[in-house]
Amino acid sequence: MKRVVIVGAGIIGLMMAKELSSRGLEAIVYDGKKDVSEGSEKASGILSKRGLELSGMDYKDSIVNTLRGARLHFGRQTLKVIAKNVQAYVLDRGKLAEANLRGAAEAGADIRLGSRLDLEKIRDFDDGNTVIVGADGAVSSVARAFSFPQIKSFVLTYKAEYRNARISDRSVVDLYFSKRYAQGFFGWVAPYSDSVAELGIGITDKIKKHSMMAFDSFTGADEVKETIEGAELIKGHASIIPVSRRDKTAEGNVILVGDAAGQTKATTGGGIIFGIACAKVAARSIYLNIKEGRRLSLYDRDWRKSYGADLRMHAALHDYYSRVSEAHMERFIGIAKALGAESFFSKYGDMDSPTLMLKRLFLRKLVK
Ligand SMILES: Cc1cc2nc3c(=O)[nH]c(=O)nc-3n(C[C@H](O)[C@H](O)[C@H](O)COP(=O)(O)OP(=O)(O)OC[C@H]3O[C@@H](n4cnc5c(N)ncnc54)[C@H](O)[C@@H]3O)c2cc1C
Structure with missing residues (x-):
């Protein structure tokens, strides 16, 4: 019987290993790290409650804070998307990595x-x-080793x-959209507690700038500096996020998953x-390939069929925001607020799935 070699023991590689081992397949995971939580401080852990419940991850012990929503700042306009109940969690990424390691090992992965x-x-x-x-x-080294098409955009x-940061409401994340410091993305203030916060910034890779310089501009901006006045900076880390999908994610006996495939919002x-x-x-797809001889390359079609529409919508929204001017966004948000966008998104919004949000809206119209 074929075996499965997984390169990467990140969240996604370990979840693959758990899923495959639970199906009785031989899964061997390789990672350069000696400890799975190594480098986990480079990324954040804000995940939707609904997504986490469906994920099958053992995440409960990793919860640091609960969130009801976000304030999206566009120049002088702020769009408040805040629900009554918990919508998302801030997770400790190191603890989450360790929980996923345990899950994969208990399922029998090597x-x-x-x-x-x-x-x-x-x-x-x-x-x-x-x-x-x-x-x-x-x-991804695997993508390079087998000449997969490149990912075209990164943040x-x-x-x-x-x-000792000044946090007005620990259940709300602030997102700052401004081309002054966050070209092609945004800056964020994510509370961990009443006094500890994570500040972060993303910029498109299409401009020649280091993200640390953008971070300095962000933390020095009038709208943000008050939050960290007198606060103690604990540590800073640079990283990258792929924000476009690879054109091909399966070839012969090789497939790509997670960030390696560009499966991000x-x-x-x-x-x-x-x-x-x-x-x-x-x-x-791997199980059906090994047990029934189904073509492995169908994985590419399968995931796009299930999640391609949502990821394309995220990409379209990101493209739109990246192209328009700040003044345009400010006007647009002003109009959206006047039309009731805040209560609509607070009620029907879904931070993962725009298609689910449209379905909820459609159902509401049908019921009315
Ligand atoms: C600043 C920042 C904030 C983020 N915030 C969020 C968030 O709030 N919510 C969210 O859902 N996502 C967030 N993300 C994205 C999220 O972190 C990634 O999508 C996720 O970690 C991808 O997991 P992965 O397993 O695919 O890849 P990775 O986590 O990158 O894991 C890949 C693994 O492969 C190993 N590896 C690489 N090459 C080799 C090799 N040649 N041999 C052996 N091992 C190898 C690496 O050591 C690593 O452990 C954020 C990312 C960043 C950078």
Whole structure:
């Protein structure tokens, strides 16, 4: 029977390993890290409650804070999308990684940490008897080893934690859309508690700028500096997020999943919920390939059929925002507010699935 080699023990690789091992398949995971939580402070952990409940992850012990919504700042306009109940969680990414490691190991996966694979080693696995899964993140070696098409757009990020920050409401995230500091993306203030907050920034890779410089402009901006006046900066980290999907994610015995495939929401950079959903599709495709001889390349069609529409909508929204001027966005938000956008999004909004939001709206019209 074919075995499965997964390159990458990130959230998505470990979820793949758990899914495959639970189906009785042999799954071996390789990662260069010695400890799965290594580097977890480079990313944030804001995930929707609904997405987490569906994910199958053991996330409860990783919860740091609960969120009811967000304030989206566009120049002088602020759109408040705040529900009555908890909509999302801020998670400790290190703890979440450890929980996923336990889940995969308990299911029977063979996890080999401290094993970074070069392109030659990855190609050696292609022996006709192995399925190779690239779950190795935004700069995927598996994608390079087998000449997959490139990811065309990335967001460059920088984030840091502040102690003794001034937080007005710990259940709300603030998002700042301004071309002054966050070209092609946004800056954020995410509360961890009443006094600890994470500040972060993303900028498009299409401009020649370091994300740390953008972060300095962001934290120095009038609308943000009050939050961190007198606060202690704990640590800062740069990273990247892919914000476009690869044109092809399966070829022969090789597939790509998660950030390696570009399965992220281009609007927010969130990659965990869709990455996990696609990992489940991938596990099923591998199972059917090994047990019934179904073509593995159908994975590409399968995940796009289930999640392609949502990811395309996120990409379209991101493109729109990136292209229009700040003055235009300010006017647009003013009009949207006047038309009742705040109460609409607070009631029907879904931070993962725009198609689900449209379905809810449609159902509401039908019921009326
Ligand atoms: C600043 C920032 C904020 C974010 N905020 C959120 C958020 O709030 N919510 C959300 O859902 N998502 C968020 N994301 C995105 C999220 O972190 C990613 O989508 C997610 O971590 C992708 O998981 P992955 O397993 O696909 O890849 P990764 O987490 O990148 O894991 C890939 C693994 O592969 C290993 N690897 C790579 N190459 C090799 C090799 N050659 N050999 C062996 N091992 C290898 C790496 O060591 C790594 O462990 C954020 C990202 C950033 C940068």
